Amino acid sequence: MDNDRDAACERFRTLGHPATRGRGEILRILAESPLPLSPREIRERIPNPKPDASTVYRNLTLMVSIGLVRSVALHERSRRYEAATDGAHRHRVVCRTCGRIESFQPKRCDLSRIENDIRGALGFDVTDHSLEFFGACAACGGKKVKR
Protein backbone atom coordinates (compact mmCIF):
# COMPACT_ATOMS: atom_id res chain seq x y z
CA MET A 1 0.00 0.00 0.00
CA ASP A 2 1.14 3.48 -0.83
CA ASN A 3 -0.60 4.70 2.26
CA ASP A 4 1.90 2.83 4.35
CA ARG A 5 4.70 4.63 2.64
CA ASP A 6 3.06 8.02 3.00
CA ALA A 7 2.47 7.40 6.68
CA ALA A 8 6.10 6.40 7.00
CA CYS A 9 7.21 9.65 5.35
CA GLU A 10 5.05 11.58 7.74
CA ARG A 11 6.81 9.96 10.67
CA PHE A 12 10.14 11.12 9.36
CA ARG A 13 9.07 14.72 8.97
CA THR A 14 7.62 14.72 12.43
CA LEU A 15 10.98 13.62 13.76
CA GLY A 16 12.81 16.33 11.88
CA HIS A 17 14.29 14.22 9.10
CA PRO A 18 13.57 14.83 5.44
CA ALA A 19 11.34 12.17 3.95
CA THR A 20 12.70 10.49 0.86
CA ARG A 21 11.27 7.75 -1.26
CA GLY A 22 13.91 5.28 -0.09
CA ARG A 23 13.09 5.91 3.54
CA GLY A 24 9.42 5.44 2.95
CA GLU A 25 10.00 2.22 1.06
CA ILE A 26 12.25 0.76 3.73
CA LEU A 27 9.76 1.47 6.45
CA ARG A 28 6.88 0.16 4.39
CA ILE A 29 8.72 -3.05 3.59
CA LEU A 30 9.61 -3.65 7.21
CA ALA A 31 6.08 -2.87 8.32
CA GLU A 32 4.69 -5.40 5.87
CA SER A 33 7.15 -8.17 6.64
CA PRO A 34 6.23 -10.73 9.31
CA LEU A 35 9.90 -11.57 9.68
CA PRO A 36 12.95 -9.42 10.25
CA LEU A 37 14.88 -8.71 7.06
CA SER A 38 18.53 -8.20 6.21
CA PRO A 39 19.66 -4.99 4.50
CA ARG A 40 20.13 -6.97 1.31
CA GLU A 41 16.63 -8.40 1.44
CA ILE A 42 15.17 -4.99 2.12
CA ARG A 43 16.93 -3.48 -0.86
CA GLU A 44 15.85 -6.33 -3.12
CA ARG A 45 12.23 -5.58 -2.33
CA ILE A 46 12.40 -1.90 -3.16
CA PRO A 47 11.04 -1.31 -6.66
CA ASN A 48 13.36 0.37 -9.17
CA PRO A 49 15.06 2.70 -9.06
CA LYS A 50 16.63 1.11 -5.98
CA PRO A 51 18.64 3.25 -3.62
CA ASP A 52 22.31 2.40 -3.29
CA ALA A 53 23.16 -0.21 -0.68
CA SER A 54 25.03 2.38 1.35
CA THR A 55 21.88 4.46 1.52
CA VAL A 56 19.97 1.50 2.87
CA TYR A 57 22.59 0.96 5.54
CA ARG A 58 22.69 4.63 6.47
CA ASN A 59 18.95 4.81 6.76
CA LEU A 60 18.66 1.66 8.82
CA THR A 61 21.20 3.09 11.23
CA LEU A 62 19.22 6.30 11.42
CA MET A 63 15.92 4.52 11.90
CA VAL A 64 17.30 2.43 14.72
CA SER A 65 18.65 5.53 16.43
CA ILE A 66 15.33 7.36 16.31
CA GLY A 67 13.42 4.28 17.34
CA LEU A 68 11.48 3.51 14.17
CA VAL A 69 13.27 0.21 13.67
CA ARG A 70 14.91 -2.45 15.78
CA SER A 71 17.77 -4.71 14.88
CA VAL A 72 17.52 -8.42 15.54
CA ALA A 73 20.55 -10.64 16.05
CA LEU A 74 20.04 -14.22 14.94
CA HIS A 75 23.52 -15.75 14.86
CA GLU A 76 23.81 -14.97 11.20
CA ARG A 77 26.42 -13.17 9.23
CA SER A 78 24.19 -10.22 8.64
CA ARG A 79 21.97 -8.29 11.00
CA ARG A 80 18.25 -8.23 10.47
CA TYR A 81 15.80 -5.42 11.06
CA GLU A 82 12.15 -5.16 11.99
CA ALA A 83 9.68 -2.31 12.34
CA ALA A 84 9.50 -1.10 15.91
CA THR A 85 5.76 -1.43 16.29
CA ASP A 86 5.37 -0.92 19.98
CA GLY A 87 2.34 -3.10 20.48
CA ALA A 88 3.37 -6.54 19.35
CA HIS A 89 6.22 -7.89 21.40
CA ARG A 90 7.46 -10.85 19.41
CA HIS A 91 10.25 -13.34 19.62
CA ARG A 92 12.04 -15.23 16.93
CA VAL A 93 12.23 -18.96 16.60
CA VAL A 94 15.06 -20.18 14.38
CA CYS A 95 15.51 -23.68 12.99
CA ARG A 96 19.11 -24.81 13.33
CA THR A 97 18.67 -27.28 10.49
CA CYS A 98 17.04 -25.38 7.66
CA GLY A 99 17.46 -21.83 8.91
CA ARG A 100 13.78 -21.06 8.77
CA ILE A 101 12.75 -18.15 10.95
CA GLU A 102 9.37 -18.01 12.58
CA SER A 103 7.81 -15.44 14.78
CA PHE A 104 6.08 -16.06 18.05
CA GLN A 105 4.07 -13.86 20.33
CA PRO A 106 4.20 -15.17 23.87
CA LYS A 107 1.11 -15.05 26.05
CA ARG A 108 3.14 -12.98 28.44
CA CYS A 109 6.77 -12.04 28.42
CA ASP A 110 7.69 -10.97 31.88
CA LEU A 111 11.37 -10.44 32.19
CA SER A 112 10.98 -7.35 34.32
CA ARG A 113 12.01 -9.33 37.36
CA ILE A 114 15.29 -10.30 35.74
CA GLU A 115 15.75 -6.77 34.49
CA ASN A 116 15.34 -5.50 38.02
CA ASP A 117 17.86 -8.02 39.28
CA ILE A 118 20.30 -6.73 36.71
CA ARG A 119 19.71 -3.16 37.72
CA GLY A 120 20.40 -4.13 41.30
CA ALA A 121 23.41 -6.32 40.69
CA LEU A 122 25.22 -4.35 38.00
CA GLY A 123 23.77 -0.86 38.24
CA PHE A 124 22.80 -1.41 34.66
CA ASP A 125 19.72 0.35 33.34
CA VAL A 126 18.05 -2.12 31.01
CA THR A 127 15.97 -0.56 28.27
CA ASP A 128 15.19 -3.58 26.18
CA HIS A 129 16.02 -7.19 25.57
CA SER A 130 16.36 -9.67 22.83
CA LEU A 131 15.11 -13.22 23.17
CA GLU A 132 15.46 -15.84 20.49
CA PHE A 133 14.77 -19.54 20.50
CA PHE A 134 16.63 -22.18 18.54
CA GLY A 135 15.84 -25.75 17.70
CA ALA A 136 14.26 -27.86 15.01
CA CYS A 137 11.19 -26.76 13.08
CA ALA A 138 8.28 -29.09 12.45
CA ALA A 139 9.49 -29.98 8.95
CA CYS A 140 13.02 -30.78 10.06
CA GLY A 141 11.89 -32.80 13.04
CA GLY A 142 14.75 -34.14 15.07
CA LYS A 143 17.34 -33.96 12.34
CA LYS A 144 20.98 -33.27 12.97
CA VAL A 145 22.06 -29.83 14.02
CA LYS A 146 23.67 -27.83 11.26
CA ARG A 147 25.97 -25.61 13.22
Place this chain on the structure above:
Amino acid sequence: MDNDRDAACERFRTLGHPATRGRGEILRILAESPLPLSPREIRERIPNPKPDASTVYRNLTLMVSIGLVRSVALHERSRRYEAATDGAHRHRVVCRTCGRIESFQPKRCDLSRIENDIRGALGFDVTDHSLEFFGACAACGGKKVKR
Protein backbone atom coordinates in the same frame (compact mmCIF):
# COMPACT_ATOMS: atom_id res chain seq x y z
CA MET B 1 46.85 -23.19 32.85
CA ASP B 2 48.19 -25.87 30.61
CA ASN B 3 45.92 -28.34 32.29
CA ASP B 4 42.98 -26.59 30.79
CA ARG B 5 44.45 -27.06 27.40
CA ASP B 6 45.25 -30.70 27.95
CA ALA B 7 41.76 -31.34 29.22
CA ALA B 8 40.44 -29.60 26.14
CA CYS B 9 42.51 -31.84 23.89
CA GLU B 10 41.17 -34.86 25.66
CA ARG B 11 37.63 -33.78 24.89
CA PHE B 12 38.44 -33.59 21.23
CA ARG B 13 39.90 -37.08 21.09
CA THR B 14 36.91 -38.45 22.92
CA LEU B 15 34.65 -36.96 20.28
CA GLY B 16 36.69 -38.44 17.48
CA HIS B 17 38.52 -35.33 16.34
CA PRO B 18 42.29 -35.03 16.31
CA ALA B 19 43.57 -32.75 19.02
CA THR B 20 45.82 -29.97 17.82
CA ARG B 21 47.50 -27.20 19.70
CA GLY B 22 45.27 -24.58 18.12
CA ARG B 23 42.14 -26.38 19.20
CA GLY B 24 43.38 -26.73 22.72
CA GLU B 25 44.26 -23.05 22.89
CA ILE B 26 40.92 -21.89 21.58
CA LEU B 27 39.03 -23.95 24.08
CA ARG B 28 41.31 -22.88 26.92
CA ILE B 29 40.92 -19.21 26.04
CA LEU B 30 37.16 -19.47 25.88
CA ALA B 31 37.05 -21.40 29.14
CA GLU B 32 39.08 -18.72 30.86
CA SER B 33 37.16 -15.76 29.49
CA PRO B 34 34.24 -14.41 31.50
CA LEU B 35 32.89 -12.81 28.34
CA PRO B 36 32.20 -14.17 24.88
CA LEU B 37 34.97 -13.43 22.41
CA SER B 38 35.11 -12.72 18.70
CA PRO B 39 37.23 -14.92 16.43
CA ARG B 40 39.70 -12.07 16.14
CA GLU B 41 40.00 -11.67 19.89
CA ILE B 42 40.47 -15.37 20.32
CA ARG B 43 43.27 -15.48 17.80
CA GLU B 44 44.98 -12.48 19.35
CA ARG B 45 45.18 -14.32 22.63
CA ILE B 46 46.80 -17.44 21.25
CA PRO B 47 50.56 -17.33 21.87
CA ASN B 48 52.83 -17.59 18.83
CA PRO B 49 52.90 -19.33 16.54
CA LYS B 50 49.28 -18.36 15.96
CA PRO B 51 47.11 -20.52 13.74
CA ASP B 52 45.81 -18.90 10.59
CA ALA B 53 42.55 -16.98 10.95
CA SER B 54 40.83 -19.46 8.69
CA THR B 55 41.82 -22.25 11.04
CA VAL B 56 40.27 -20.39 13.93
CA TYR B 57 37.03 -19.97 11.99
CA ARG B 58 36.98 -23.61 10.94
CA ASN B 59 37.54 -24.78 14.46
CA LEU B 60 34.94 -22.55 15.97
CA THR B 61 32.44 -23.92 13.49
CA LEU B 62 33.43 -27.44 14.41
CA MET B 63 33.28 -26.78 18.13
CA VAL B 64 29.83 -25.29 17.88
CA SER B 65 28.64 -28.30 15.90
CA ILE B 66 29.90 -30.80 18.45
CA GLY B 67 28.61 -28.76 21.33
CA LEU B 68 31.85 -27.62 22.94
CA VAL B 69 31.18 -23.99 22.19
CA ARG B 70 28.17 -21.73 21.74
CA SER B 71 27.87 -18.65 19.61
CA VAL B 72 26.42 -15.50 21.05
CA ALA B 73 24.71 -12.86 18.94
CA LEU B 74 25.04 -9.36 20.29
CA HIS B 75 24.00 -7.07 17.44
CA GLU B 76 27.60 -6.64 16.44
CA ARG B 77 29.37 -7.03 13.18
CA SER B 78 31.06 -10.21 14.30
CA ARG B 79 29.76 -13.19 16.18
CA ARG B 80 31.12 -14.03 19.60
CA TYR B 81 31.76 -17.40 21.14
CA GLU B 82 31.73 -18.83 24.63
CA ALA B 83 32.61 -22.18 26.13
CA ALA B 84 29.54 -24.37 26.45
CA THR B 85 29.92 -25.09 30.13
CA ASP B 86 26.62 -26.72 30.89
CA GLY B 87 26.29 -25.60 34.49
CA ALA B 88 26.41 -21.86 34.37
CA HIS B 89 23.49 -20.49 32.39
CA ARG B 90 24.40 -16.88 31.79
CA HIS B 91 23.01 -13.95 29.95
CA ARG B 92 24.68 -10.96 28.42
CA VAL B 93 24.08 -7.37 29.30
CA VAL B 94 25.27 -4.91 26.68
CA CYS B 95 25.67 -1.17 27.07
CA ARG B 96 24.29 0.68 24.04
CA THR B 97 26.50 3.67 24.77
CA CYS B 98 29.98 2.32 25.34
CA GLY B 99 29.55 -1.23 24.07
CA ARG B 100 30.68 -2.80 27.31
CA ILE B 101 29.53 -6.37 27.75
CA GLU B 102 28.77 -7.80 31.14
CA SER B 103 27.63 -11.19 32.17
CA PHE B 104 24.75 -11.99 34.46
CA GLN B 105 23.59 -15.20 36.05
CA PRO B 106 19.90 -14.96 36.86
CA LYS B 107 18.55 -16.47 40.05
CA ARG B 108 16.31 -18.54 37.88
CA CYS B 109 15.77 -18.51 34.17
CA ASP B 110 12.50 -20.23 33.53
CA LEU B 111 11.58 -19.95 29.94
CA SER B 112 10.39 -23.53 29.74
CA ARG B 113 6.81 -22.36 29.76
CA ILE B 114 7.38 -20.20 26.74
CA GLU B 115 9.32 -23.01 25.09
CA ASN B 116 6.38 -25.31 25.62
CA ASP B 117 4.02 -22.77 24.16
CA ILE B 118 6.22 -22.62 21.10
CA ARG B 119 6.27 -26.37 20.79
CA GLY B 120 2.50 -26.37 20.95
CA ALA B 121 1.87 -23.45 18.61
CA LEU B 122 4.48 -24.06 15.93
CA GLY B 123 5.45 -27.71 16.34
CA PHE B 124 8.92 -26.37 16.89
CA ASP B 125 11.26 -28.33 19.10
CA VAL B 126 13.21 -25.74 21.07
CA THR B 127 16.64 -26.89 22.19
CA ASP B 128 18.05 -23.65 23.48
CA HIS B 129 17.56 -19.94 23.62
CA SER B 130 19.48 -16.75 23.60
CA LEU B 131 18.60 -13.88 25.87
CA GLU B 132 20.43 -10.59 25.91
CA PHE B 133 19.70 -7.33 27.64
CA PHE B 134 20.52 -3.86 26.37
CA GLY B 135 20.66 -0.53 28.04
CA ALA B 136 23.05 1.85 29.79
CA CYS B 137 25.80 0.61 32.08
CA ALA B 138 26.50 2.23 35.42
CA ALA B 139 29.33 4.34 34.02
CA CYS B 140 27.34 5.62 31.07
CA GLY B 141 24.29 6.39 33.15
CA GLY B 142 21.50 7.90 31.11
CA LYS B 143 23.65 9.08 28.23
CA LYS B 144 22.54 9.18 24.65
CA VAL B 145 21.98 5.96 22.82
CA LYS B 146 24.65 5.18 20.26
CA ARG B 147 22.74 3.16 17.76
Place this chain on the structure above:
DNA sequence: TTGCAAATGCAATATATTTGCAATCATGGA
Protein backbone atom coordinates in the same frame (compact mmCIF):
# COMPACT_ATOMS: atom_id res chain seq x y z
C1' DT C 1 57.28 -46.62 12.69
C1' DT C 2 54.17 -46.07 9.13
C1' DG C 3 49.98 -44.90 6.34
C1' DC C 4 46.03 -42.33 5.91
C1' DA C 5 42.45 -39.33 7.01
C1' DA C 6 42.05 -34.97 8.87
C1' DA C 7 43.89 -30.40 9.85
C1' DT C 8 46.67 -26.52 8.63
C1' DG C 9 48.72 -22.44 6.13
C1' DC C 10 48.38 -19.60 2.43
C1' DA C 11 46.35 -17.09 -1.10
C1' DA C 12 42.41 -15.94 -3.36
C1' DT C 13 37.61 -14.87 -3.06
C1' DA C 14 33.13 -13.71 -1.26
C1' DT C 15 30.18 -11.01 1.57
C1' DA C 16 28.97 -7.25 4.70
C1' DT C 17 29.54 -2.68 6.04
C1' DT C 18 31.56 1.95 6.10
C1' DT C 19 33.36 6.27 4.33
C1' DG C 20 34.65 10.52 1.37
C1' DC C 21 32.94 13.48 -1.78
C1' DA C 22 30.50 15.80 -5.44
C1' DA C 23 25.84 16.07 -7.19
C1' DT C 24 21.04 16.23 -6.00
C1' DC C 25 16.96 16.71 -3.26
C1' DA C 26 13.51 18.17 0.45
C1' DT C 27 11.88 21.67 3.08
C1' DG C 28 10.99 26.14 5.08
C1' DG C 29 10.92 31.02 4.13
C1' DA C 30 10.60 35.04 0.85
Place this chain on the structure above:
DNA sequence: TCCATGATTGCAAATATATTGCATTTGCAA
Protein backbone atom coordinates in the same frame (compact mmCIF):
# COMPACT_ATOMS: atom_id res chain seq x y z
C1' DT D 1 6.08 29.64 -6.70
C1' DC D 2 10.96 30.03 -6.36
C1' DC D 3 15.26 29.91 -3.76
C1' DA D 4 18.75 29.01 -0.35
C1' DT D 5 20.59 25.70 2.43
C1' DG D 6 21.55 21.82 4.86
C1' DA D 7 20.63 16.93 4.54
C1' DT D 8 20.67 12.93 1.61
C1' DT D 9 22.10 10.24 -2.17
C1' DG D 10 24.97 7.64 -5.59
C1' DC D 11 29.28 6.16 -6.67
C1' DA D 12 33.67 4.36 -5.94
C1' DA D 13 36.94 2.89 -2.91
C1' DA D 14 38.27 1.15 1.50
C1' DT D 15 37.64 -2.03 5.53
C1' DA D 16 36.15 -5.75 8.11
C1' DT D 17 34.56 -10.33 8.35
C1' DA D 18 34.20 -14.93 6.70
C1' DT D 19 34.86 -18.77 3.41
C1' DT D 20 37.15 -21.86 0.11
C1' DG D 21 40.64 -24.64 -2.77
C1' DC D 22 44.65 -26.89 -2.63
C1' DA D 23 49.26 -28.48 -1.52
C1' DT D 24 51.61 -29.63 2.66
C1' DT D 25 51.85 -31.18 7.31
C1' DT D 26 50.17 -33.49 11.37
C1' DG D 27 47.74 -36.65 14.71
C1' DC D 28 46.91 -41.06 15.77
C1' DA D 29 45.69 -45.92 15.40
C1' DA D 30 47.60 -50.24 13.96
